[in-house]
């Protein structure tokens with residue numbers, strides 16, 4: 365099997381690299397895996413992207429790349445749509461034409477956050493920002509292509525939120541600021557679920573591959589993929605700082621000096637949804653139907669346990 369992973373230098377791309385190496389290390393017949401970053405293929409160049417797909421002929425395409433500069437996207441509409449909608453369209457068209465599997469990632473920002481409670485996969489999209497609109501366009505395009513007659517490919521779009529891993533992210537920013545300042549002001553009225561890139565790569569491969577690293581058949585569509593529980597940006601900041609302090613890191617701030625503020629008090633160019641909570645019942649049902657308790661257990665991992673382990677590792681590696 366040929367596996368093509370886009371976004372190799374991003375948080376999720378790095379997590380896929382690690383996880384695929386683990387899953388394939390003991391195989392006698394290893395799949396051929398190509399990890400692609402910007403230097404190998406600029407995704408704004410549709411001709412180059414099509415050429416790469418035709419040359420490598422993947423049976424599994426994992427698109428961990430995206431235009432993720434949420435605020436910059438407000439004034440960079442064309443590039444955000446090129447990377448988040450047009451490039452996935454080309455990947456999806458290839459996958460559907462060649463009966464391949466396509467894994468793609470989307471965001472809670474496709475919603476307006478006005479819903480009370482947990483968003484379901486088929487709830488109405490109403491993105492507030494250009495980034496959210498470009499990701500929503502990507503979702504719609506992929507679904508349209510796979511719904512067209514002719515192909516026999518399959519796709520999963522994992523909608524996730526508040527991703528952290530090997531790259532810059534909210535947790536690392538907070539820890540850097542906590543080293544520099546005694547007092548921080550963090551939003552406490554936006555709700556969501558921090559998601560580890562490692563966890564997301566594992567859950568995605570649990571759906572797409574069996575234990576022999578062969579492709580599985582699954583029902584194409586959108587799947588919400590976030591760990592269990594919920595918090596606010598303030599809750600996440602306090603946990604990250606407390607965990608770093610517990611690990612012996614010398615910080616100026618502590619949870620008592622992290623002041624909760626309203627989102628209104630911290631305006632950003634791109635509006636964010638106030639409620640980003642997403643139900644993962646659909647993915648639960650798939651793993652339950654397969655009778656796979658270990659995959660269910662992993663899906664049920666609480667967000668705070670993973671954050672503690674992430675921050676403790678950053679501290680151990682001297683990265684705070």
Ligand SMILES: NC(=O)c1ccc[n+]([C@@H]2O[C@H](COP(=O)([O-])OP(=O)(O)OC[C@H]3O[C@@H](n4cnc5c(N)ncnc54)[C@H](OP(=O)(O)O)[C@@H]3O)[C@@H](O)[C@H]2O)c1
Nearest residue numbers: 373374375376402406407429430432469471524525526527
């Ligand atoms: N981060 C979050 O909080 C979050 C929340 C919800 C959903 N998501 C979604 O989750 C997925 C993974 O996010 P992430 O946090 O891993 O993102 P990330 O760390 O920003 O990585 C995105 C990758 O895409 C690459 N890329 C961007 N433009 C490109 C271009 N023109 N050509 C080639 N590569 C390009 C970037 O390359 P360079 O390294 O060269 O810039 C980067 O490595 C994305 O679909 C994102 O929308 C993320």
